[in-house]
Amino acid sequence: MIRSWNALEPHLGFLLEGFALTVAAxxxxxxxxxVLGALIASLRTARSRAARTVAAVYCDLFxxxxxxxxxxxxFYGLPELGIYIGAFETGVLAMSIAGGxxxxxxxxxxxxSIEQGVIEAARVFGLSRWQIFSRIVMPNALRVSVRPMGSVLINLVLTSSILSTITVNELTxxxxxxxxxxxxxFEVYAVLLVLYAALTYTLSLAVTGVHRRLNRGMPEAVA
Amino acid sequence: MRYADFTPYDLVLLAQGLGVTLGLFAATTLIGLALGAALTVLHYYRVPVIGHVVVAVTELLKNSPVLVQLFLVFFGMPAFFQVNMTPVTAALLTVSLNTAAFAFVIFRSGVEAVERDQIEAARVFGHSRWQILRRIISPQAAAFSVGPLIGLLVNQLQVTSLISVIGVADLTKIGNILNLRTLEPFVVWSVIGLTYYLCAKALAALGGRLERHLRRSVVWQGL
Structure with missing residues (x-):
């Protein structure tokens, strides 16, 4: 085991570079x-039937x-369209779209989950539709969805390892x-396994923190 | 002569890839669910040290990328333990363990969802711990778990696409081969994506029927 650590030591800097790229991605x-998810979600709850359909198909497909x-x-299709972006950019784009x-x-x-009465009250107060959306609906929706969004984002972090298949030299x-x-x-990948677990654990702690901060002063959920 | 165009034989290749994907999916699902159930029973009996080890290992498996787990098994284990490892064995082992880890969590919460009163009543009637598990807990836990399990399996079907990276000729690998030969990324990846999509939809529909069948005796009475 000691031999292993000595042999791995010169490569730590390189691994750290990969880690930085993973974090950046x-x-x-x-x-x-x-951003994309909020946009699609507002389309899915829009009045227009066409917007709802488009957004639903997007979610279902991806x-x-x-x-x-x-x-x-x-990765192979975009250059065909004359769009030449690097592997890293392609990876971030694909992750954003799938994560969205x-x-x-x-x-x-x-x-x-927002009660209809809240929206009606806002309407009675004379708020415009945009004001209701940006001041009432979105803040409340985001507050409620922090925790489930956390597990989606953790999954996204794990997904980032797949970028290694399109020549992006991130952590994997x-x-x-x-x-x-x-x-x-064996040693390298075992260390990697633990590193990813530590990364996602840190992220889940951060999500819990954000959840607490946004829900301060709120009564604890009963169910 | 260049074999750059699509040929009828490509359909045979596609069918072969689909067969490999579905076969591996079926095998890993069976092994994974059985193992997950076995781990749940171990956890139910509160075996001293093993219970904690199981929880720790499943957490590690859930919180690290499947790709890294695949690399650890396929590249790491032969080098470290001096064993032979074919891509298919590595894929079977990794994906089964991964499914087991997630199934364990679902089954465990299914067991915990059964009301304490029922268990106490059964104990008063003189049932043994095994009888309680067999007659009272497992039928209800199965009904509780089937919904989340379907979601898990739809996800695991997509996870099997990662085994193409270690050289198993599944649907994604066939897509890769066709893509490199024909240089038609849009056609190839759309067809591959659509095939996965249809499989996922079929699986979800099948699961929905099973769920209705299992829950037919449970009447939802509202909150």
């Missing part, structure tokens, strides 16, 4: 997924096709290289 993709297939679709479908479902449930990609050069795949 995750931060960008999480932001993208939440939730039921494996992420790796979506990733290959974008899951986040949309969560936020939609949050929107539907660098680990592959280190495993090949040191020929200690």
């Amino acid at each position: 995750c931060v960008l993709a999480v932001a993208g997924a939440v 939730r039921n096709v494996p992420f790796i297939v979506q990733l290959f679709f974008f 479908a899951f986040v949309a479902d969560v936020i939609r449930a949050g929107i539907l 990609g660098t680990a592959k290289i280190v495993a090949a050069t040191t020929f200690m795949p």
Whole structure:
């Protein structure tokens, strides 16, 4: 075991670079997924039937096709359309789109959980439709959906490992290289497993913190 | 002569890939659910140390990327334990364990959802712990778990696409081969994606029927 650690030590910097890339991809993709998810969720609860249908099809499609297939679709397909972006950008794009479908479902449930009376009261006070949406509906929906969104985002972080299949050298990609050069795949991947678990655990702690902060002063849910 | 165009034989390839995907999915589901149920029984009997170990290991499996688990088994285990590992064995082992970890959590909450009163009543009637598990808890826990289990299995079907990365010729791998030969990413990945989509929908429909069948005696009386 001591031998293993000594052999891995020179590669720690390289692994750390990969870790930084994973974090960067995750931060960008999480932001993208939440923005896109909020947009799709508001479309899914819109008045227009067409908007609802489009949003529902989007969610259904991207939730039921494996992420790796979506990733290959974008990675090999976009250059065909004359769009030349790097592998990292493609990966972040695919993660945002796939994550957006899951986040949309969560936020939609949050929107539907708002009591009709609250919206009616806002209407009686003379708030415009946009004001009701941005001041009443969205803040409440986001507050309710923080916790379920957390598990979606944790899944997104785990999904980021798949970017290694399109030549992005994030944590899994660098680990592959280190495993090949040191020929200690078991040790490298075991460390990786624990690292990812630590990363998602930290994220879940952060989600709990945000949930507490947004729900301060709220009575505890009974169910 | 370049074999760049689609040929009728590609359909045979596609069918083979689909067969591998579905076969592996069926096998890992059976093993995973059986193992998950066995772990739940272990947990139910509160075996001293093993219960905690099971919880810790399943948490680690749930919170790390399946891709890394695959690499650990396929590249790591042969190097560390000097065993032979074919891609199919590695895929079977990894995906089964992963399914088991998630199924364990679902079954456990199903067991915990059974009311204490029923168990106490059964104990008063002189049933043994095994009889209570067999006659009282497991039928109800099965009915509680079937909904979340269907969601899990639809997800696990998509997880099987990752085994293409270690060289199993499943649907995604066939897509990769066709993509590189024909250079038609849109056609290839759309067909592959659609096939996965239809499988997921069929699975969900099948699960819905099973759920209705299992819950036919449970009348939802409102909150």
